[in-house]
Amino acid sequence: MKILVIEDEPDLLDTIQKSLEKEKYLVETAATYFSALEKVGVYDYDCILLDITLPDGNGLAILEELKKQQKAEGVIIISAKNSLDDKVAGLELGADDYLAKPFHLAELHARVKSVLRRRKFAGSNLVVLDNVQIDPDKHQVWVSGVELVLNRKEFDILLYLVTNKQRLVTKTALAEHVWGDHIDEADSFEFIYSQIKNLRKKLRDYQAEIEIQAIYGIGYKLVSA
Incomplete structure (x- = not known):
């Protein structure tokens, strides 16, 4: 956040x-x-x-x-x-x-x-989307009741995409929201690609019913798998 x-x-x-x-x-x-x-x-x-x-x-x-x-x-x-x-x-x-x-x-x-x-989060302590459950306060994620361990940036990316589900999130907006003012010092979005790649693999490995779609040249969208 x-x-x-x-x-x-x-x-x-x-x-x-x-x-x-x-x-x-x-x-x-x-x-x-x-x-x-x-x-x-x-x-x-x-x-x-x-x-x-x-x-x-x-x-x-x-x-x-x-x-x-x-x-x-x-x-x-x-x-x-x-x-x-x-x-x-x-x-x-x-x-x-x-x-x-x-x-x-x-x-x-x-x-x-x-x-x-x-x-x-509509007043709730937990965010639930399909079989994925997120606790923003404790920085924890579960898929079908099994905890999915994410690093700090993977968690921040997932939470931001979940709160903007079904919306197209540009690479710039995602970078600014997760990395803040320091994004101005970056000369490429390679660091985002790496985090997104790892996050997508973890979601697939745990059979999450959500997936991150890449919109070529623009950004990403979180949708039901």
């Missing part, structure tokens, strides 16, 4: 990023209004943690931009401003939750998981 943290306090931003990365999330950050606006305009995220009080703009305007672009990111407002007006305005603009500073990291993690379950 890919998360964007928009926060201008350096220490808090670093603390949130490290704590989420320990939970196996892919985390990107933005410390200003304009850098955040650029990122949400270019990339897609599963969840955004949004401080509405930024040095160069109002975070609520970022919510307005997400709404204008009809983007589906889950948004949790994290702000020292705990007024009812701010909370209502944020929720009316499409935010999923509001967390006032200071907060415990355990509560933040619980809120993130709750938003992801509602947004991506």
Whole structure:
């Protein structure tokens, strides 16, 4: 799962990023209004943690931009401003939750998981597709009740394709979602081909009832086998 943290306090931003990365999330950050606006305009995220009080703009305007672009990111407002007006305005603009500073990291993690379950998995702790069952929190996969061991990137690829089942996912979108900002440093998609090849073989070996179709020159689609 890919998360964007928009926060201008350096220490808090670093603390949130490290704590989420320990939970196996892919985390990107933005410390200003304009850098955040650029990122949400270019990339897609599963969840955004949004401080509405930024040095160069109002975070609520970022919510307005997400709404204008009809983007589906889950948004949790994290702000020292705990007024009812701010909370209502944020929720009316499409935010999923509001967390006032200071907060415990355990509560933040619980809120993130709750938003992801509602947004991506219809409120369930498990994702089930044909005979494949995925636990996003524990990073575990089972095929017909037998655990399928995947490395970190194989798991991330599978989960992203499952949450976009029957949709064509471009190589660029897949790379950006699983590898984040570092994708800009790559000069080819060879690393994706390798992970996809291994993942497809494992799914076949375990007789999974789903398969990853390659759409030549474009990307991939997850379909029932």
